[in-house]
Amino acid sequence: MSKKLNILVSVMDGVGHVNACIGLSQALQKRGHKITFVIEKAYKGKLAEFGFEEEIIDRNEESSDETKPKTDKRPGEEAATRLAQSGLFSTMSSLEKLKKMSKMPIFENGVQRAKKDNSKFTEIVVKLNPDVIIIDDFVGRPALIYSGKPWISIFSGNPLFAIEDDKTPPFSSGYPSNGDKSGWNEFKELRAQVFAGQALKLYNDWLQELGFDVSQSKMVVPISPYLNIYGYPEELDYTDIRPLPNNFCPIDAFMRNDPKEFKIPDKFENRDKIKSKLIYLSMGSMGSVDVNLMKRFVEILSKTQHKYIVSKGLLAHTYDLADNMWGEASVPQTNVLPLVDLVITHGGNNSVTETFSYGKPMIVMPIFGDQYDNAQRVHEKGYGIRLDTYSFSDKELLDSIEKLLNDKQLDERLSIASKRMLNSDSISKACERIESLVK
Incomplete structure (x- = not known):
């Protein structure tokens, strides 16, 4: 491609999500495109190591609670702390853990965070005027998906997360693809409650307040009308069970090149x-x-x-x-x-x-x-x-x-x-x- 693109990458706080976006961004960078990450403060300087630009979201600045100490967190620390406190480190089955998650406002909190920083994202889009926006997040910020720019959704998890149908097991169940299907519907219904439910209502109410159409997705997680990308080897993929939607593009892995040298001790x-x-x-x-x-x-x-x-x-x-x-x-x-x-x-x-x-x-x-x-x-x-x-x-x-x-x-x-x-x-x-x- 002769034109060099200005690409904005917005990624949630999660080491795995960030690493996946780094892998794809390195491939785009190698083709001559400019990459700017919108990233949590915990990752400040981490993306610059790979030659990317950074726009930092500092939620300490947004907090009005002066009694809480403003401390810098390490990459992934906030998410790991929430998991450690969740009770999910246990012998519970995947269904039991999903039931426990259904009582946690995980995605409702994600929508609230998006509402707080949406204006900051608007400023960044205006400032950078990107040609393309790449999003890896559980919530699609209106500032990005209604910016008038083509946007891509990255799914840095198992492809069942992005593509759900009656032929494949419910996402996060760990159920065999060729086993007993009697528990699939129960899991899918509960999953819909966790990944949508009150969070989706909160999200759609917000979109309507902003004058946008409500999301047609069954989840808060954005599915792009332009392009959706996930990483999974074809040897493991579910394409032997169900066809791939037209606007989905699989790659074998979001393989990143780590600049750190390593030698066996x-x-x-x-x-x-x-x-x-x-x-x-x-x-x-x-x-x-x-x-x-x-x-x-x-x-x-x-x-x-x-x-x-x-x-x-x-x-x-x-x-x-x-x-x-x-x-x-x-x-x-x-x-x-x-x-x-x-x-x-x-x-x-x-x-x-x-x-x-x-x-x-x-x-x-x-x-x-x-x-x-x-x-x-x-x-x-x-x-x-x-x-x-x-x-x-x-x-x-x-x-x-x-x-x-x-x-x-x-x-x-x-x-x-x-x-x-x-x-x-x-x-x-x-x-x-x-x-x-x-x-």
């Missing part, structure tokens, strides 16, 4: 690679705040002959690793993955797609949301093992590790998938479709 360099494999453990920015769970992993895995790289999370300072482990609060995941033999993950969408990109087997231990869907899809497609995060036995975890490390057929299947993904032009095609929106 010296204490692992001279290990016996036949007996001792290198394993990566990450429960994500939110799951890792469950320190009791992380401590349990450390205790179990310390007894094996293998070595471990651990993404310790926001509360890294509150627990220690064993002698056969190394880790930090955050490690450069896309640099670590090519070096390891196996991944133990919570099943976040970026973690699953990036692990798959590098052809690594995975043990998926979901906590909430689309992590259940990713865990089930990896399991039922035969690319890894799903374990229950809060009721697994020591033996189950250790046996799963050995099974995957010694599965030669799986190694071959993963290698074929990895080669295809790493040579895929799906993200370039997505960029072309974005560019085609600007005449």
